[in-house]
Amino acid sequence: MSTFTWTRRKRALGRFWEDFRKQRGGLAGLVILVVAVTLAVVAPLFIDQGVTSVVENTGPRWSPPSLDYPFGTDESGRSILLMVWWGSRTSLLIGFLAALLTVGIGTVLGIAAGHFRGWIGAVIMRVTDWFLVLPSLVTALVLAAILGGSTFTIIMAIGVTSWPSTARLIRAQTLAVEARPYIERSKALGGGHWHITTRHVLPNVAPLLLASTTLQVASAIVTESTLAFLGVTANKTSWGTMLRGSYDWNAASYGAWWYILIPGLCILAVVMAFTLCGRALETVLNPRLRKAGA
Amino acid sequence: MTETQAPAEEVTTARRTLLEARDLHVEFASRGRRARAVDGVNLAVGEGEIVALVGESGCGKTTLARTLLGLEKPTSGTVRYGGEPLRYASRALKDYRRQVQLVLQDPMGSLNPRQTVYEAVAEGPRIHGLPDEADVVNNALARAGLRPPERFLLRYPHELSGGQRQRVVIAGALALDPKVLIADEPVASLDASVRGEILALMLRLRDELGLSALVVTHDLGLAWNIADRVAVMYLGRIVESGPVEQVLTAPRHPYTQALLSVLPESPERVVLTGEPPDPTRIPGGCRFHARCQVLASGKAAEAGVDARCRGELLEILPASAGAQAACYYADATG
Amino acid sequence: MSLLELDDVSVTYRIAEGEVPAVRGVSLTLGSGAALGVAGESGSGKSTLAMALLRLLPRDARVTGRILLDGEDVLTMKWGRLRAVRWAQASIVFQGAQHGLNPVHRIGDQIAEPLLVHNLAKPGEAGKRVAELLEQVGLPAWRARSYPHELSGGQRQRVMIAMALACSPRLIIADEPTTALDVMVQAQVLTLIKELVAEHDISLVMISHDLSVLADVCDRLAVMYAGRVVEQGPSREVFHDPRHPYSQALAAAFPTVGDPASRLAPKGLGGDPPDPMDLPTGCSFHPRCPVALEECPTLDVELWPAGDRRAAACVHVRDHGRDRVQEKA
Ligand SMILES: Nc1ncnc2c1ncn2[C@@H]1O[C@H](COP(=O)(O)OP(=O)(O)OP(=O)(O)O)[C@@H](O)[C@H]1O
Ligand SMILES: Nc1ncnc2c1ncn2[C@@H]1O[C@H](COP(=O)(O)OP(=O)(O)OP(=O)(O)O)[C@@H](O)[C@H]1O
Ligand code: SF4
Numbered sequence: 001m002s003t004f005t006w007t008r009r010k011r012a013l014g015r016f017w018e019d020f021r022k023q024r025g026g027l028a029g030l031v032i033l034v035v036a037v038t039l040a041v042v043a044p045l046f047i048d049q050g051v052t053s054v055v056e057n058t059g060p061r062w063s064p065p066s067l068d069y070p071f072g073t074d075e076s077g078r079s080i081l082l083m084v085w086w087g088s089r090t091s092l093l094i095g096f097l098a099a100l101l102t103v104g105i106g107t108v109l110g111i112a113a114g115h116f117r118g119w120i121g122a123v124i125m126r127v128t129d130w131f132l133v134l135p136s137l138v139t140a141l142v143l144a145a146i147l148g149g150s151t152f153t154i155i156m157a158i159g160v161t162s163w164p165s166t167a168r169l170i171r172a173q174t175l176a177v178e179a180r181p182y183i184e185r186s187k188a189l190g191g192g193h194w195h196i197t198t199r200h201v202l203p204n205v206a207p208l209l210l211a212s213t214t215l216q217v218a219s220a221i222v223t224e225s226t227l228a229f230l231g232v233t234a235n236k237t238s239w240g241t242m243l244r245g246s247y248d249w250n251a252a253s254y255g256a257w258w259y260i261l262i263p264g265l266c267i268l269a270v271v272m273a274f275t276l277c278g279r280a281l282e283t284v285l286n287p288r289l290r291k292a293g294a
Numbered sequence: 295m296t297e298t299q300a301p302a303e304e305v306t307t308a309r310r311t312l313l314e315a316r317d318l319h320v321e322f323a324s325r326g327r328r329a330r331a332v333d334g335v336n337l338a339v340g341e342g343e344i345v346a347l348v349g350e351s352g353c354g355k356t357t358l359a360r361t362l363l364g365l366e367k368p369t370s371g372t373v374r375y376g377g378e379p380l381r382y383a384s385r386a387l388k389d390y391r392r393q394v395q396l397v398l399q400d401p402m403g404s405l406n407p408r409q410t411v412y413e414a415v416a417e418g419p420r421i422h423g424l425p426d427e428a429d430v431v432n433n434a435l436a437r438a439g440l441r442p443p444e445r446f447l448l449r450y451p452h453e454l455s456g457g458q459r460q461r462v463v464i465a466g467a468l469a470l471d472p473k474v475l476i477a478d479e480p481v482a483s484l485d486a487s488v489r490g491e492i493l494a495l496m497l498r499l500r501d502e503l504g505l506s507a508l509v510v511t512h513d514l515g516l517a518w519n520i521a522d523r524v525a526v527m528y529l530g531r532i533v534e535s536g537p538v539e540q541v542l543t544a545p546r547h548p549y550t551q552a553l554l555s556v557l558p559e560s561p562e563r564v565v566l567t568g569e570p571p572d573p574t575r576i577p578g579g580c581r582f583h584a585r586c587q588v589l590a591s592g593k594a595a596e597a598g599v600d601a602r603c604r605g606e607l608l609e610i611l612p613a614s615a616g617a618q619a620a621c622y623y624a625d626a627t628g
Numbered sequence: 629m630s631l632l633e634l635d636d637v638s639v640t641y642r643i644a645e646g647e648v649p650a651v652r653g654v655s656l657t658l659g660s661g662a663a664l665g666v667a668g669e670s671g672s673g674k675s676t677l678a679m680a681l682l683r684l685l686p687r688d689a690r691v692t693g694r695i696l697l698d699g700e701d702v703l704t705m706k707w708g709r710l711r712a713v714r715w716a717q718a719s720i721v722f723q724g725a726q727h728g729l730n731p732v733h734r735i736g737d738q739i740a741e742p743l744l745v746h747n748l749a750k751p752g753e754a755g756k757r758v759a760e761l762l763e764q765v766g767l768p769a770w771r772a773r774s775y776p777h778e779l780s781g782g783q784r785q786r787v788m789i790a791m792a793l794a795c796s797p798r799l800i801i802a803d804e805p806t807t808a809l810d811v812m813v814q815a816q817v818l819t820l821i822k823e824l825v826a827e828h829d830i831s832l833v834m835i836s837h838d839l840s841v842l843a844d845v846c847d848r849l850a851v852m853y854a855g856r857v858v859e860q861g862p863s864r865e866v867f868h869d870p871r872h873p874y875s876q877a878l879a880a881a882f883p884t885v886g887d888p889a890s891r892l893a894p895k896g897l898g899g900d901p902p903d904p905m906d907l908p909t910g911c912s913f914h915p916r917c918p919v920a921l922e923e924c925p926t927l928d929v930e931l932w933p934a935g936d937r938r939a940a941a942c943v944h945v946r947d948h949g950r951d952r953v954q955e956k957a
């Protein structure tokens with residue numbers, strides 16, 4: 001029987017892939033993502049932390065792109081190419097983990113708010129709305145400043161401030177699912193809160209979560225860069241800290257456009273790629289959601 | 295009140311009462327007013343008995359059914375099962391729901407589109423931690439007439455016909471070996487040809503497993519097809535009840551008479567006019583008086599009960615097995 | 629001349645998985661002022677047929693045959709002419725349409741819309757006509773200012789009928805107008821439809837899966853199975869003495885209250901509805917037919933005469949149809 005289930009799953013996945021393939025933007029985004037993530041993962045095989053060290057790098061300073069330094073060098077003679085490559089690890093890691101945290105908090109609170117219709121739901125929604133109107137960047141800045149700079153705090157700062165929109169989305173979907181008669185049937189069979197939320201609500205919001213996580217990664221990367229630019233960093237090289245460096249060292253007045261442009265382009269490309277993927281996922285999964293809900 | 299068919303009476307009272315509603319009231323807040331959806335209901339379902347609850351849309355049938363299952367808490371009154379009042383602690387409710395099961399009107403909506411037939415039927419056994427889940431599921435499917443069960447286990451709801459879906463829902467209920475089945479419009483959304491099959495299935499389950507059932511419907515033909523007893527509900531209250539043969543062939547309450555008269559083959563029609571009844575504004579006197587054809591035609595006045603029809607509250611019918619009607623005119627004319 | 633004449637109409641949907649022959653060679657006629665009922669289970673092609681009458685089918689549906697409305701072929705009609713015919717000559721009450729009323733517009737405005745679109749009333753006068761129409765369907769004129777959610781299911785269904793009546797059509801096609809309504813409201817709507825047909829000389833095509841409802845309103849009945857008409861004739865006769873085994877099952881499905889034969893004995897039809905993409909050979913009903921013969925899976929069925937103005941597509945009717953009529957005479 002389980003092999004049968006497997007073939008079914010595989011077929012469903014196949015159908016999903018067929019649909020996704022038709023989304024050109026999504027496909028382009030996916031290619032960029034796969035390349036970016038693979039590069040970030042395999043980076044330690046080729047380079048190490050050293051590429052970001054001021055001491056170890058003795059190349060020419062402010063060198064424009066050349067054969068030796070395809071993306072030029074910075075104020076200390078470090079290769080921008082290698083820095084961007086190494087920095088992608090921090091940027092992507094923070095992006096992914098912060099997005100997971102965001103979606104995690106948002107899902108739990110969203111489902112709880114939708115499932116417990118009484119005062120619990122009301123309180124959660126109050127809190128959500130309160131967080132929603134807080135200027136999240138400022139809050140993140142303050143939080144990160146208080147907690148001190150580390151990868152962990154940056155992730156926390158982003159996660160804690162950006163979950164409310166996910167929570168609202170999930171709550172709306174939860175309400176829609178809970179109105180279906182099969183929830184009533186499940187209650188009549190004796191199912192409790194845990195059973196209903198994990199067996200019925202969660203599987204039905206899962207596709208939504210996938211799309212929303214993808215979009216959240218993009219926004220987390222942007223937030224990380226912004227935080228870094230504003231001076232709150234994990235003390236590791238990331239695209240955001242590079243931008244900050246270019247600003248600190250007045251790259252513009254040296255005419256070192258590559259120092260500014262390359263990390264900027266990296267952020268743009270990856271964020272675009274995530275957004276394209278997320279949107280494509282939404283269009284592919286949403287008609288199904290609607291069909292399943294109707 | 296005189297009983298015309300004593301034997302039928304004896305048969306029905308011989309049954310031990312299993313599920314009972316005592317003076318049940320359920321109210322909702324509706325746009326700033328109180329909607330008395332169920333407004334004083336006494337109803338009993340005996341062991342191995344099929345009771346049909348009929349009435350027009352909005353009269354409170356579904357609310358009563360949900361309250362009997364503990365899905366809605368009564369404002370006052372009690373639900374009793376096996377002589378004990380129902381307790382609403384979650385443990386007690388969970389145990390109760392192994393005994394009493396629900397089948398909903400819409401077989402498409404009552405199955406999770408992401409679950410296979412197996413998962414849907416196994417849901418109850420999993421919740422209650424029953425052993426031998428696979429066997430239980432196979433048995434339940436077979437009893438619900440889905441044979442051989444293996445053919446259906448891995449299908450999704452959208453791959454089933456309407457009748458098959460309803461059978462899956464019934465199988466899901468049977469998997470818990472319940473004593474009572476509460477079915478809310480079990481065939482209303484099914485095809486004419488499938489309808490008979492599902493009803494036959496319910497009759498067979500009663501004969502084979504001794505299952506009791508409360509079938510909620512607005513279809514009198516359905517009551518005639520499968521029920522032992524019928525209760526007619528109007529605006530939150532039962533206005534007539536008794537053995538099916540008696541109530542449906544010799545109805546005494548004017549509302550039941552009207553319901554029967556609009557069936558396609560009946561000779562003389564009494565199509566009730568007036569706005570549909572509104573549970574936020576239940577009229578005084580007899581709650582049916584604004585639409586009552588007997589009162590309107592002056593027959594009630596002839597019998598001298600018209601003043602009571604308009605002004606005097608009727609007593610709530612007890613949960614008796616015999617034929618009874620809550621109507622001054624019926625009482626006065628015997 | 630008959631108002632509506634269908635000649636060998638077939639409709640095939642082309643979908644990704646292949647072709648769905650939803651309607652297969654249906655021929656029917658409807659006189660002026662007459663009422664025709666179309667019965668059959670879900671998926672038998674009733675709605676498809678109804679929509680084909682006014683060419684309302686989606687693009688992926690291929691329609692063949694001839695559909696003559698007042699002698700004009702709907703299928704070859706120019707687009708502009710077709711627009712005029714819809715509403716003004718024939719209008720349709722869609723299945724489940726009472727849920728299709730626009731929730732944010734007052735029902736009066738929704739009824740007036742076709743009038744204004746077809747220039748049948750000036751904006752100033754539309755209100756009067758709307759009031760008239762509402763009264764015709766038994767709703768007070770002030771209801772024009774209500775929103776759909778303020779009406780009950782039966783009242784909404786009346787609004788749909790008022791909309792269909794707006795342009796004084798000669799033909800109304802009503803797809804399951806009373807399904808999902810309770811008995812009392814159903815009786816109200818059916819009474820209304822009957823009155824309209826009788827008093828305003830409107831022809832009616834009514835679709836339902838409940839034979840008793842159709843027998844009540846219509847003069848003639850056609851029973852469809854798997855896209856084909858398997859029996860047709862005067863409605864009383866088809867209902868009370870169905871000749872095709874499928875019609876028999878349909879007729880038995882709704883019992884007569886008080887009939888001892890059906891007491892505690894619900895009757896149904898075993899087996900599953902046919903898959904339109906994989907129809908059984910021969911008589912499509914044979915896998916479910918209780919009286920199937922050996923030849924049925926290979927039989928070329930057609931509508932054989934089963935009496936006066938009656939026909940049924942069953943081998944038993946072919947062999948004995950006339951005998952039974954003579955027996956009775
Ligand atoms: N949760 C609720 N809140 C407010 N009013 C409610 C609620 N549930 C039901 N009602 C009202 O109670 C009345 C009875 O509703 P109920 O669903 O029990 O009727 P019913 O007899 O099952 O009708 P139908 O045949 O249409 O299903 C209706 O007027 C309805 O509007
Ligand atoms: N747009 C479409 N594309 C493809 N197939 C369709 C489409 N519409 C209907 N069908 C198929 O055509 C067949 C006839 O459908 P139709 O809606 O006419 O049935 P019906 O008799 O009206 O059923 P019901 O009683 O459920 O309304 C069905 O098998 C249906 O799945
Ligand atoms: S008590 Fe009076 S108003 Fe009520 S049903 Fe009987 S006759 Fe009609």
Ligand code: SF4
Pocket residue numbers: 872873874911912913914915917918919920921924927929941942943944
């Ligand atoms: S032709 Fe054969 S299979 Fe078809 S309905 Fe008649 S007896 Fe049954």
Ligand SMILES: [Mg+2]
Pocket residue numbers: 355356357478
């Ligand atoms: Mg109901």
Ligand SMILES: [Mg+2]
Pocket residue numbers: 674675676723803
């Ligand atoms: Mg249809």
